[in-house]
Structure formats: C-alpha cells, structure tokens
Amino acid sequence: xxxxxxxxESTRADHRAQGDALLTELLPHTGHAFRLGISGVPGVGxxxxxxxLGLHLIAQGHRVAVLAIDPSSTVSxxxxxxxxxxxxxxxxHPQAYIRPSPSSGTLGGVAAKTREAMLVCEAAxxxxxxxxxxxxxxxxxxxxxxxxxxxxxxxxxxxxxxxAIKKGVMELADLVVINKADIDRDAATRAQAxxxxxxxxxxxxxxxxxxxxxxxHWHPQxxxxxxxxxxxxxxFWQAVTRFRSLQEADGRLASRRRHQALAWMWERIxxxxxxxxxxxxxxxxxxxxxxxxxxxxxxxxxxxxxRLLDALKTNGERHA
Amino acid sequence: xxxxxxxxESTRADHRAQGDALLTELLPHTGHAFRLGISGVPGVGxxxxxxxLGLHLIAQGHRVAVLAIDPSSTVSxxxxxxxxxxxxxxxxHPQAYIRPSPSSGTLGGVAAKTREAMLVCEAAxxxxxxxxxxxxxxxxxxxxxxxxxxxxxxxxxxxxxxxAIKKGVMELADLVVINKADIDRDAATRAQAxxxxxxxxxxxxxxxxxxxxxxxHWHPQxxxxxxxxxxxxxxFWQAVTRFRSLQEADGRLASRRRHQALAWMWERIxxxxxxxxxxxxxxxxxxxxxxxxxxxxxxxxxxxxxRLLDALKTNGERHA
Numbered sequence: 017x018x019x020x021x022x023x024x025e026s027t028r029a030d031h032r033a034q035g036d037a038l039l040t041e042l043l044p045h046t047g048h049a050f051r052l053g054i055s056g057v058p059g060v061g062x063x064x065x066x067x068x069l070g071l072h073l074i075a076q077g078h079r080v081a082v083l084a085i086d087p088s089s090t091v092s093x094x095x096x097x098x099x100x101x102x103x104x105x106x107x108x109h110p111q112a113y114i115r116p117s118p119s120s121g122t123l124g125g126v127a128a129k130t131r132e133a134m135l136v137c138e139a140a141x142x143x144x145x146x147x148x149x150x151x152x153x154x155x156x157x158x159x160x161x162x163x164x165x166x167x168x169x170x171x172x173x174x175x176x177x178x179x180a181i182k183k184g185v186m187e188l189a190d191l192v193v194i195n196k197a198d199i200d201r202d203a204a205t206r207a208q209a210x211x212x213x214x215x216x217x218x219x220x221x222x223x224x225x226x227x228x229x230x231x232x233h234w235h236p237q238x239x240x241x242x243x244x245x246x247x248x249x250x251x252f253w254q255a256v257t258r259f260r261s262l263q264e265a266d267g268r269l270a271s272r273r274r275h276q277a278l279a280w281m282w283e284r285i286x287x288x289x290x291x292x293x294x295x296x297x298x299x300x301x302x303x304x305x306x307x308x309x310x311x312x313x314x315x316x317x318x319x320x321x322x323r324l325l326d327a328l329k330t331n332g333e334r335h336a
Numbered sequence: 337x338x339x340x341x342x343x344x345e346s347t348r349a350d351h352r353a354q355g356d357a358l359l360t361e362l363l364p365h366t367g368h369a370f371r372l373g374i375s376g377v378p379g380v381g382x383x384x385x386x387x388x389l390g391l392h393l394i395a396q397g398h399r400v401a402v403l404a405i406d407p408s409s410t411v412s413x414x415x416x417x418x419x420x421x422x423x424x425x426x427x428x429h430p431q432a433y434i435r436p437s438p439s440s441g442t443l444g445g446v447a448a449k450t451r452e453a454m455l456v457c458e459a460a461x462x463x464x465x466x467x468x469x470x471x472x473x474x475x476x477x478x479x480x481x482x483x484x485x486x487x488x489x490x491x492x493x494x495x496x497x498x499x500a501i502k503k504g505v506m507e508l509a510d511l512v513v514i515n516k517a518d519i520d521r522d523a524a525t526r527a528q529a530x531x532x533x534x535x536x537x538x539x540x541x542x543x544x545x546x547x548x549x550x551x552x553h554w555h556p557q558x559x560x561x562x563x564x565x566x567x568x569x570x571x572f573w574q575a576v577t578r579f580r581s582l583q584e585a586d587g588r589l590a591s592r593r594r595h596q597a598l599a600w601m602w603e604r605i606x607x608x609x610x611x612x613x614x615x616x617x618x619x620x621x622x623x624x625x626x627x628x629x630x631x632x633x634x635x636x637x638x639x640x641x642x643r644l645l646d647a648l649k650t651n652g653e654r655h656a
Contacts, residue, residue: 032642036636036638036639036642039636039638039639040634040635040636040639043633043634043635043636044634046633047633128638131637131638132636132638135636178501178534178537178538179537181498181501184504214498217498217499218498273633274631277630277631277633277637278627278630278631278637280637280638280641281626281627281630281637281638281640281641281644282641284637284638284641284642285613285641285644285645286606286609286610288641288642288645289606289609289610289613289645290606290609292645292649293605293609306601307598307601310597310598310601311594311597311598313363313366313367313593313597314360314363314364315360315363316356316359316360316363316452316455317451317597317598317600317601317604318356318359318448318451318452318600318601318604319356319359319360320601321601321602321604321605321608322352322356322604322608324601324605325605325608325609325612329612
C-alpha cells in the first residue's frame with residue numbers, strides 16, 4: 017500500500033503513467049469507505065481526538081486509515097501532521113494505517129496526492145478514512161472537498177468561532193466538536209450555544225453554492241467532547257453514523273462525491289494550464305517585461321494578459 | 337468618454353486591438369483619482385448614499401464618476417445597479433458621470449471592463465471614482481481589488497455583520513458605514529460597538545495575505561450615517577481623506593495599486609487559458625466522455641485531467 021502511494025506521489029512521467037493505470041484498476045474497489053474530514057487549529061487536540069476515535073472504531077471492527085494535508089509542509093518540506101509518534105497506540109495497531117502529508121507541491125497538488133492515497137486505502141480495505149488538516153490556509157476547503165463529512169474541532173474559547181466563520185470554514189462543517197470540554201465546562205457550554213446560534217444564522221442566509229445542508233435533512237450539530245478522557249467519542253460516532261445514513265438514503269452522498277470528483281478534475285486542469293503557461297519559452301521570455309510594465313503603470317493589465325496569451329498561442333503553433 | 341468605454345466593452349477582435357491601443361495611450365493620464373469601492377446588501381441604501389456623497393464632493397469642486405459591478409447582470413442581462421433614475425440629482429449633474437454595470441460576461445470579464453472604464457474616467461479628469469457593487473456573490477472581492485479604499489455599508493441589524501464576516505467581506509473593509517442610523521439610534525450604536533469589536537478580533541488574527549491594515553497606520557473605522565438626512569457624510573469624507581493621506585505618505589497606495597494590477601493581469605491570464613481550453617476542438621470532443629467517466633467513478637479525476645491536457649497539447653501541435 018505504501019509503495020502504491022509512493023508511486024502515485026512521484027512526479028516522474030513514467031511513474032505518472034503507471035500511477036494512472038494503477039488508479040484506474042483500483043477504482044472499482046473504492047468508494048465503500050466513509051471519508052471523514054477533520055480540521056482544527058494547532059493545539060485543539062486533533063491527534064488525541066483521532067487516536068481516541070481510531071481506537072474506538074477498531075474496537076468496533078473497523079479498519080482505519082489516517083491521511084494528512086499540511087499546508088505548511090509545502091513550504092518547509094516537513095510536516096507537523098501525520099507524525100506517527102503523535103498517535104502512539106493507533107500508529108502501531110495492525111488495523112490502522114497512518115500516512116503523513118505529502119511534503120512538496122502546491123496545496124492543489126498535495127490535495128490531489130491525498131485523494132489518490134485515499135483511493136488506495138479504500139481499495140486495500142480500510143472502511144473509515146480520516147483526512148486531517150490544520151486550520152491554516154485554504155486546506156480546509158480542500159479536505160471538505162474530498163470527504164463525505166467535514167468536522168471542525170474547536171476550543172471552548174470565545175473568538176475561536178469568529179475566526180472559523182471569517183475563513184468560511186464554519187459553513188463547511190457538518191459537525192462541530194468542542195474538544196477539551198472537561199477543562200472548563202461552563203466555557204464549553206457557552207461556546208456550544210454560541211456556535212449553534214452562528215450555524216443557524218449562517219444556514220439561513222447560506223450561499224446556495226456552498227450550502228449542502230438542507231433544513232429538512234441535517235442541521236450541523238455542535239457536540240462537547242474530551243478526547244483525552246475519552247468522553248463523547250461514542251456520541252460523536254453515533255452522530256456521524258446518523259449523518260451518513262441520512263446522506264446515503266436520499267442519494268446525497270453519491271451526488272456529493274460526483275460533484276467533488278468533477279471539481280477535482282477542473283482544479284487539476286486549471287493547475288495544469290497555469291503550469292504549462294509558466295513553462296512556455298515564449299511566455300518566460302516576455303513575462304518579466306510585461307510584469308514590469310504593469311507594475312510601472314505603463315501597460316494595462318488586460319493588455320499585458322492578452323499579449324502573453326498571444327505569445328503562448330503563437331509559440332505553440334510555431335513549435336509544432 | 338461613453339464611446340471609449342463602449343469600445344473597451346466590445347468583444348470584437350478589431351475593437352479589442354483598438355481598445356488596447358487606446359488604453360496604452362490613456363494610461364499616463366490615469367492614476368490621479370481616488371478610487372473608492374462601496375458595497376452593501378440590497379436595501380442598505382447605496383444609491384442614496386452615493387447620491388449624497390457625490391453631490392457633497394461636487395460642491396467641494398470634485399468631479400465624480402460612478403461605475404457599477406452587478407454580478408446579477410451577468411445572468412439576467414439587466415442591471416439592478418447603475419440605474420440613473422436611482423440617483424436623480426447626481427445623474428443629471430454636469431460634473432458627474434454614471435455608468436451602469438456591463439451586462440454580459442463572467443464576473444472576471446465584467447470586473448476587467450469596469451477597471452478599464454475607471455481608467456477612461458480618470459483620463460477624462462474625474463478625480464473621484466466610485467465603484468459600487470451589491471453584496472451578493474464574489475463581486476466585493478473584485479471591487480476591493482480595484483479600489484484604493486473599500487467601504488462596506490451595513491444596516492443597524494444584528495446578524496448583518498455575521499453575514500459580512502462569513503463572506504470574508506468584513507475583513508476587506510477599510511471603513512464600515514452603518515447607514516440609516518437615524519431610524520434606530522440605539523440599534524445603530526449597538527451595531528457600531530459589535531462591528532468595532534469584530535474588526536478588532538479579525539485584525540488580530542488576520543490572514544497576512546489579506547491584511548492591508550497595519551496596526552500602526554489605520555484601524556478600520558465604523559461610522560454612523562444617515563444618507564437620507566445627509567447626516568455623517570462630511571465626517572465620512574474626512575475619514576476617507578485621512579485614510580488616503582496615510583496611505584499616500586508611506587507608499588502603501590502605490591504598492592496596493594501595483595499588487596492590484598498584477599493580480600488583475602494573472603486573473604485575465606487564467607481566464608484566457610480556461611477559455612482557450614474549453615474552445616479547443618480536441619478538448620470539446622473528449623470532455624463529455626471524461627466528465628461522464630469521472631462522474632460514474634470509473635476514471636480518477638486526476639487521470640481525466642491529464643488526458644484532457646494531453647489532448648489540448650497534441651492538438652495544438654498537430655494544428656500548426
């Protein structure tokens with residue numbers, strides 16, 4: 017499994033061709049797992065939560081895979097997520113598989129590799145795939161865009177919810193967990209009420225493009241939990257199971273996955289177009305001058321864009 | 337002026353070439369105006385506000401242009417903004433120019449046309465250009481991305497601010513105006529306190545990519561105003577002038593405009609690349625099958641994307 021994922025993560029052209037062939041072969045064996053996205057700021061207790069949840073699920077007979085998307089790893093080359101030592105017991109369990117974040121490439125590229133790794137895990141028989149990300153950057157949207165359910169972990173702090181609302185992460189959440197609730201029960205209860213109210217307001221005026229919550233089906237819930245003490249993990253999984261049943265019953269799960277796959281295809285196309293543009297010799301020759309003139313204000317940005325697009329086109333025709 | 341703008345709005349290739357030549361000629365005469373972006377939900381009183389502000393500015397010797405970006409007009413072909421009858425006195429004033437939203441194209445295309453119209457207005461001697469948009473869709477980001485200062489109009493209602501925070505519009509605001517403050521002074525004062533506090537929290541944890549507010553320079557302000565009664569318009573313009581002086585003094589205005597111009601160039605490039613992709617005959621031939629297989633789950637989205645990109649490339653080479 018690790019070898020297959022490594023092959024898919026390779027950027028070598030021959031590996032890529034083999035990887036595509038492998039993926040196409042694996043696809044019929046995928047899709048049976050439940051894909052759970054988990055996000056939260058550093059310090060919210062993601063590792064402890066996933067370890068507690070993973071062991072709970074294994075005890076129930078599930079096989080669990082944990083993948084990570086760490087936007088910081090694309091800069092530093094090192095991942096703050098997916099470090100196996102963080103999940104002491106889960107990482108050594110034979111029914112669990114933990115894979116750190118791919119450590120190079122754009123967020124789009126990292127997300128694509130993680131999606132492919134997810135398919136490998138599913139084909140290998142893991143029936144719960146957890147994709148975790150840290151709450152910085154745009155990685156939450158990527159994770160929500162590849163999972164069946166997106167869970168946001170929050171601390172029982174005032175202001176934490178405002179940050180999540182601001183970044184548009186709150187409205188992606190199918191479920192909000194207030195972790196470390198045992199530390200201050202009153203604060204956790206206040207946060208629960210506050211977030212519940214915010215979710216209701218957000219849902220009312222929701223942007224129809226992002227709204228995957230229909231009032232008649234599922235209201236995003238807010239649960240209190242203490243991963244460290246293992247409190248609330250069972251209730252959490254019951255909520256996940258309820259959500260999953262509702263989504264499967266009326267075809268929403270299948271529809272969500274279709275939309276996600278198409279969005280993924282278009283994201284990869286746009287990324288590929290931009291890459292080809294930036295690597296084109298005629299564009300590379302012209303770009304510094306165009307950039308300079310636009311910055312100096314001697315050339316309109318739209319004119320510069322048209323010249324560069326023309327250069328790309330002409331070069332493509334001459335090249336053949 | 338209207339003719340120049342109409343030329344720039346044309347999609348005909350020969351018009352486009354003339355338009356580019358015109359723009360390049362006009363550019364040295366642009367950039368001296370102050371560019372003010374104004375957004376707010378329908379019913380917040382944008383027209384009344386702009387009419388009051390525009391007449392106030394003309395009385396001070398300014399020449400005012402009002403442009404509009406209406407995301408709904410790209411769908412309906414008709415604009416709910418820029419209707420001259422909305423600004424009864426300003427629209428007939430010789431020192432004012434009002435132009436409705438371009439009524440076709442994508443939001444990116446409409447924004448590009450509006451940017452070009454803005455340059456024409458500046459070259460024609462208008463020293464205050466107001467770009468207004470209605471608070472639906474992503475048009476606020478487009479307007480904030482082409483103006484020197486972005487002002488958000490809010491109603492003295494609870495929940496209104498939460499919507500703005502959710503959509504990421506609040507953090508774009510250099511200034512928030514609570515309009516219709518005369519209707520309910522207490523509510524307006526409560527809203528002012530609430531938004532001031534929200535702006536402080538947003539500023540503290542601000543995403544550095546979007547943060548153009550430096551604590552030492554400008555804290556986004558919240559003002560109460562009644563456009564209908566003309567109350568607060570003078571204080572509003574004083575705040576704008578203060579902001580402008582600060583921004584000009586340390587080169588932030590020039591830097592903001594450079595960034596905006598480059599972002600505009602890249603936005604137009606990406607849009608052009610996507611358009612060329614969708615119009616390519618080989619892509620058009622292959623796209624329905626790829627879309628179908630991705631939706632059915634028989635082909636990985638990343639594999640489909642690679643095949644389509646290969647088809648585009650091969651076709652470009654064969655075509656020449």
